[in-house]
Amino acid sequence: MTASANVAKALKGMHRYSSYGLSIQSDIVLPELAADTSDHKMDAPVVVVRNARISLDETTRAQATAFAFDETGATFWWQTVGRFHVSHDGCDVQVERAAGVSDDLIAFPLLGPVLSEVLRRNSMFVLHASAALIDEQGVAFLADKGTGKSSSVAALLRAGASLLADDLVALTPGAGHIVPGFSQIKIAPENLAHQLAGSDWVARPQVHDAIDKIRVLVPGAIVREKPPARRMYLLERGTGDVARIVPLPGAQALPAVLRFAYAARFGEGALRGADAGAHFRAAVDAANTIPVRRLILPGSLARLDGLAEVIRADLAQSEPR
Structure with missing residues (x-):
């Protein structure tokens, strides 16, 4: 012990x-x-x-x-x-x-x-991402702050998906399973009205003027098992009215995973020696195990109601490996 x-x-x-x-x-x-x-x-x-x-x-x-x-x-x-x-x-x-x-x-x-x-x-590989379980398949959304990670997850939850995590996505090393987090998502105030799914979703009070997101409790939405991650989507904001998925060249998968690894936010000092090696190997495993796609979101996050169908169509495609 x-x-x-x-x-x-x-x-x-x-x-x-x-x-x-x-x-x-x-x-x-x-x-x-x-x-x-x-x-x-x-x-x-x-x-x-x-x-x-x-x-x-x-x-x-x-x-x-x-x-x-x-x-x-x-x-x-x-x-x-x-x-x-x-x-x-x-x-x-x-x-x-x-x-x-x-x-x-x-x-x-x-x-x-x-x-x-x-x-x-505790031996997990952590991404700055949000994740949901849709049709028993785990998907993660990777993006910079304000791009639409939480809003994309909320759109999937409104379409019947379950929550895996918001903001912190933890993967088991090697196997690439998503470890469930907790039942809360954070949404920008201007998106709150069209993101809430029902009366059981509870918007919590703001506690500081500098915090620009509303915390929303989504009771009963969290998954308990550790499902395998089937896709990682790199989010971008587009100008159209519907979401679309485009391929990502294989050589760009690992740099994308490393960029959105949470430890990258702390600079080089966070990972040294054996820790740095373990972190890099975990990123390689994730990039090699989980297909990575670019997901172009609509210009307005109010138009995300069709996102679940776009994700389902992508997941239905066989994956060339």
């Missing part, structure tokens, strides 16, 4: 959640995550999220945002939110919030960049 697992065993009275195949014990209230009411399973990694004091040098403290990676793990700093430290084994997350910051605001970086590092250190 690791040192962090011993910490987990010793802590009592914490909130218990389950997400991305992890058993999470947390001092932070995280309503986005599914409650874990089962007895602890020895094969589910335990991750402890706890309030703690984290040392930070004055040079880093003076910056608005900073990341640091060393032999102890990874440290994240947002001046207006707080400090976070992920242990080397990815099983212990320390949180020191800035004065007056609520659990609701802490959840934004905790369930984004910080969680991505937890997943990577």
Whole structure:
């Protein structure tokens, strides 16, 4: 048992959640995550999220945002939110919030960049992407912020698909299965009116003026199994009225996967030595295992209702390998 697992065993009275195949014990209230009411399973990694004091040098403290990676793990700093430290084994997350910051605001970086590092250190390959299960087939949407990842997933959910993850897509190494995340998507306010699917979707209040997305809980939509990923779609915004899929030259698949790997957001310092090699091999496996396509979205995200049919038609095609 690791040192962090011993910490987990010793802590009592914490909130218990389950997400991305992890058993999470947390001092932070995280309503986005599914409650874990089962007895602890020895094969589910335990991750402890706890309030703690984290040392930070004055040079880093003076910056608005900073990341640091060393032999102890990874440290994240947002001046207006707080400090976070992920242990080397990815099983212990320390949180020191800035004065007056609520659990609701802490959840934004905790369930984004910080969680991505937890997943990577628990042997998953993490993409800046969103994913859904449509007709029992996993599809992932890779794109820069604001292109339409969450809106594309929402369109599939309205057409009967199930949610796998939003913003963080975790793949099992080698096999290329998508590990389910939690039942929330984030949608731009201007797209909210035509993205909500029904009364059970709950738009949550904004907690900071600088946050430009609305969190929407989609209860009951999350998948529990780990389906194989059948497609990765590189999203682009077009000018037409309907979505269309075009081929991507094979030589461009690996660069695309590496570009949208979540760790790439932290720069070269995040991956060193053996970690860098493992990351590259996981990207190669994903690019070789999962077909990659370009998906040109309509000029207006209000015109995504036909996206499911476009995806289904593409999935029905045999794949030349």
